[in-house]
Amino acid sequence: xxxxxxxxxxxxxxxxxxxxxxxxxxxxxxxxxxxxxxxxxxxxxxxxxxxxxxxxxxxxxxxxxxxxxxxxxxxxxxxxxxxxxxxxxxxxxxxxxxxxxxxxxxxxxxxxxxxxxxxxxxxxxxxxxxxxxxxxxxxxxxxxxxxxxxxxxxxxxxxxxxxxxxxxxxxxxxxxxxxxxxxxxxxxxxxxxxxxxxxxxxxxxxxxxxxxxxxxxxxxxxxxxxxxxxxxxxxxxxxxxxxxxxxxxxxxxxxxxxxxxxxxxxxxxxxxxx
Amino acid sequence: xxxxxxxxxxxxxxxxxxxxxxxxxxxxxxxxxxxxxxxxxxxxxxxxxxxxxxxxxxxxxxxxxxxxxxxxxxxxxxxxxxxxxxxxxxxxxxxxxxxxxxxxxxxxxxxxxxxxxxxxxxxxxxxxxxxxxxxxxxxxxxxxxxxxxxxxxxxxxxxxxxxxxxxxxxxxxxxxxxxxxxxxxxxxxxxxxxxxxxxxxxxxxxxxxxxxxxxxxxxxxxxxxxxxxxxxxxxxxxxxxxxxxxxxxxxxxxxxxxxxxxxxxxx
Numbered sequence: 001x002x003x004x005x006x007x008x009x010x011x012x013x014x015x016x017x018x019x020x021x022x023x024x025x026x027x028x029x030x031x032x033x034x035x036x037x038x039x040x041x042x043x044x045x046x047x048x049x050x051x052x053x054x055x056x057x058x059x060x061x062x063x064x065x066x067x068x069x070x071x072x073x074x075x076x077x078x079x080x081x082x083x084x085x086x087x088x089x090x091x092x093x094x095x096x097x098x099x100x101x102x103x104x105x106x107x108x109x110x111x112x113x114x115x116x117x118x119x120x121x122x123x124x125x126x127x128x129x130x131x132x133x134x135x136x137x138x139x140x141x142x143x144x145x146x147x148x149x150x151x152x153x154x155x156x157x158x159x160x161x162x163x164x165x166x167x168x169x170x171x172x173x174x175x176x177x178x179x180x181x182x183x184x185x186x187x188x189x190x191x192x193x194x195x196x197x198x199x200x201x202x203x204x205x206x207x208x209x210x211x212x213x214x215x216x217x218x219x220x221x222x223x224x225x226x227x228x229x230x231x232x233x234x235x236x237x238x239x240x241x242x243x244x245x246x247x248x249x250x251x252x253x254x255x256x257x258x259x260x261x262x263x264x265x266x267x268x269x270x271x272x273x274x
Numbered sequence: 275x276x277x278x279x280x281x282x283x284x285x286x287x288x289x290x291x292x293x294x295x296x297x298x299x300x301x302x303x304x305x306x307x308x309x310x311x312x313x314x315x316x317x318x319x320x321x322x323x324x325x326x327x328x329x330x331x332x333x334x335x336x337x338x339x340x341x342x343x344x345x346x347x348x349x350x351x352x353x354x355x356x357x358x359x360x361x362x363x364x365x366x367x368x369x370x371x372x373x374x375x376x377x378x379x380x381x382x383x384x385x386x387x388x389x390x391x392x393x394x395x396x397x398x399x400x401x402x403x404x405x406x407x408x409x410x411x412x413x414x415x416x417x418x419x420x421x422x423x424x425x426x427x428x429x430x431x432x433x434x435x436x437x438x439x440x441x442x443x444x445x446x447x448x449x450x451x452x453x454x455x456x457x458x459x460x461x462x463x464x465x466x467x468x469x470x471x472x473x474x475x476x477x478x479x480x481x482x483x484x485x486x487x488x489x490x491x492x493x494x495x496x497x498x499x500x501x502x503x504x505x506x507x508x509x510x511x512x513x514x515x516x517x518x519x520x521x522x523x524x525x526x527x528x529x530x531x532x533x534x535x536x537x538x539x540x541x
Contacts, residue, residue: 077364078367081528102369103370115356117360118293119289119293127365127369130282
C-alpha cells in the first residue's frame with residue numbers, strides 16, 4: 001500500500017485546496033516537540049518524534065493502541081521524563097521551567113478522572129487554585145454554565161455518569177484558558193449530541209482563544225471533522241502527517257478510518273524497534 | 275514556593291473533612307480512647323503506689339505527647355493517601371503544582387488536623403484526669419516542636435514509601451509509630467534499654483523529649499544540649515525525608531510510574 005513506511009518517507013502535507021474548512025489561525029507555536037525519545041529499558045516507546053502544534057491549530061495524534069500517543073502526552077505534561085529530546089510549550093522549555101510551562105497548559109483524559117470525593121464545584125475551585133486562575137469564582141461559574149453543569153455543581157464527581165464526568169474534566173481543562181490543550185479521547189463517553197457540542201466548543205476555543213490543541217481519538221469521523229492536521233503514529237514513530245480530509249485520497253483509501261486500518265496493519269509498522 | 279497552590283491542598287483536605295464524618299471521627303475517637311484508658315491506669319497507679327510519682331503526668335502526659343507525634347505523621351500520610359485512593363496523581367502533577375508546594379500543603383494539613391486532636395486530648399485529660407502539662411514549663415514548647423518535626427519527617431517518609439512501593443504498602447505505614455515507641459522510651463527511662471536499643475534511641479528525637487519530660491517532672495532541669503540535639507535531629511530527619519520523597523518522585527516520573535499509578539502496577 002502506498003503509504004509512508006518509515007521516518008524517511010514521512011510527509012508533511014498542506015491542507016487540501018478543496019477543503020471548505022477555514023485555515024487554522026496559526027500565530028506561533030503552542031507546542032514544539034523535537035527529537036523526542038522515550039525508552040523503557042530495551043523497549044523504545046517513542047522513537048525520535050518531532051512535530052509542532054500551532055496556536056489556533058487542532059492536531060490529531062492517531063495510532064493503534066501502544067503506538068506511543070499517551071507516552072507523548074505524558075512527556076508534554078512533564079509526568080514522564082523523556083530519554084532525550086526537547087519539548088517547548090510556547091517559548092518555555094518544559095524540562096527547565098516545568099511549573100511555568102504547565103501554567104499555560106491543561107489536559108483532559110479518559111484515564112484521569114477528577115477526585116470522586118469532591119463535588120463538581122469543589123474540583124473546579126481546587127484545580128483553579130492549583131493553576132492560579134484569576135477571578136476564579138467568575139471563571140468557575142462561566143464554565144459550569146458553558147458545560148451545562150450548574151445542576152450538578154454540588155454533586156460529588158464519584159456518582160456522575162461517564163458523560164457528565166467528561167464534561168467536568170473538559171471544564172477543568174479550560175479553567176486556565178490554556179495556550180496548549182491536550183485531549184486524550186475527550187468525547188469517548190459522550191452521546192453524539194454532546195460530543196458534537198464539545199467539538200464545537202474546542203473548535204471555537206482554538207480559533208478564538210489562540211489555543212493549540214493536541215487531540216487523540218479513535219473516532220476517525222470526529223478527527224476528520226475537527227482536526228486541521230493529523231499525525232499517524234505506529235511503534236513510537238510518525239508514519240504519516242497531513243490534512244485528514246486529503247490523506248485518504250492521497251493514499252488510496254476511501255476514508256480516514258480505512259487509512260488508519262491500513263496503517264495499523266502496515267508490516268513495517270510492526271517491525272521491532274529495539 | 276507560591277501560596278495559592280499550597281492553600282489549594284489545604285482547601286481540598288478541608289472539603290474532604292467537611293463532607294465526610296467518617297474522616298473526622300478518627301481524629302477524635304482513637305486519641306479519646308487512649309486518654310481514657312491511660313487516664314484510669316494512671317489514676318489506679320497513683321492510688322496503689324507509694325513511690326511519690328505523679329503517674330498522671332508521667333504516663334498520661336507521655337501518651338498525649340506520643341499520640342500527638344503519631345497524629346502528625348498519620349495526618350500527613352492520610353492527606354497523601356487521599357490522592358492515591360482517588361488516583362489523582364496525574365491531575366495533580368500535570369498541573370503547575372511543584373513538589374515542594376505539594377509537600378508543604380500536606381504538612382500544613384497534618385498540623386491542622388493534629389491540633390484538633392491535641393485539643394480533644396487536652397479537653398479530656400485536663401478536666402477529667404487532672405493532667406497538668408503546664409507543669410513541664412517552658413520545655414513543653416521544645417517538646418512540641420520536636421515531636422511535630424519528627425511526626426512530619428515520618429509522614430513524608432511514609433508517603434515516599436507508598437509512592438515507591440505502591441498503595442498496598444499503606445499497611446506497612448500505620449504500624450510505624452508502634453514500632454518506634456519501644457526505642458523512643460515513651461514510658462520508661464532510656465537506661466532500661468539494652469545498649470543496641472539505646473544506640474537506635476539516640477537517633478530518634480522523641481527519646482530526648484521523653485527523657486527530658488521525666489527529668490523536669492522529677493525536679494531536674496531539661497539539659498539544653500539534649501534539647502538542641504533533639505531539635506537538630508528532627509530538622510535533619512525532615513530534610514532527609516524530603517530528600518527521599520523527591521528522589522522517589524523523580525524516579526516515578528522517569529519510569530512512568532506516576533502517570534499510571536495504581537495498586538497493582540507497582541512492584
